[in-house]
Amino acid sequence: MEEFRAWKWMVPGTGFAALFVGLLFLQETGWRYAMFCGSGVAIVMVILAAQTVAGFRAYFRQVEVDQLVSRRRALADTAEVRLFEASRGMHPEAVRMLLKHRIEVWRIKELPSQDLLLPILDADPRITLPFLEHVLRNSNPFSIMPKRMLSDKSHSFDPRGVVTDYDQYDALHKLLEGRMWLTAGFGNQPGQWIEPWNPELIARRFGVTLYEEEEDVIEKLEVVGEQ
Structure with missing residues (x-):
């Protein structure tokens, strides 16, 4: 003052x-x-x-x-500030070496293109589209894919690592039960499809293509037949 x-x-x-x-x-x-x-x-x-x-x-x-x-x-x-004030009396080469060792190097890993997009179901955001495709492709015309085919505490179908495979399975099972497309599971037995629903029809309902190769072959045969 x-x-x-x-x-x-x-x-x-x-x-x-x-x-x-x-x-x-x-x-x-x-x-x-x-x-x-x-x-x-x-x-x-x-x-x-x-x-x-x-x-x-x-x-x-x-x-x-x-x-x-x-x-x-x-x-x-x-x-x-104290470091650079103290460096006034240092040799320029020593200061250059000091600054060189203070440089931070960041290694940026490139992400796969599929990890940049995560489609989820509007009916239940916990369920990803790759998980739905996996379950429907491994289901048979009579019952849904058993839960034991998945790994507990695994996030194979959620790159964010938020929802486990078991949680997605339970959410999908509950969603299909609520729409009267699938019966409730009994013990270790998976739920049964309620007619007329089956994996192909449900996949078409959600806009999922289960057998891309077969459809490509059919389209090519149709083109050849037209020629």
Whole structure:
């Protein structure tokens, strides 16, 4: 606090208090010139009061400024700043080697294209489209794929690692049961398809192609037949 000191508001405040006591004393004496003297004293008291208030505000404003400056200096005085200040007396080659060892190298791994897209079912966002295809392709015309064909606590069909294969199976089973396409499982036995539903019809309902190779062959045969 170089600009504003405590005495700059304490001295006028002390003078104001002393004049106030003197003014009260003049009123008690009953002197005939007390009114005129009291008017002059009151004017001086007003000036001292204004100086006291202004000095008090300026003093505490300077205190806040000093605290802010100290805080900013503390934030700016980091380990990096101290290191580079100390490097002023070092040889340039030593500084260059020091900076070279401080370089961070990031190795970016390229993701497969299929990991950039994760299609999920709108009916249940926990079920991914690859999982639905896997279950339907391994199901038979009578029952759904058994749950034991999956691995517990595995995330083979969820690259995010959020939903396990068992959880997806339970969600899919519950979804198909709720739509009356599949019966509930009994013990270790998987649920049975409810006619007329089967894996091919359910795959077509969700827009999934189970046997791409066979369809390609059929299309090629149709083209040849037309020719």
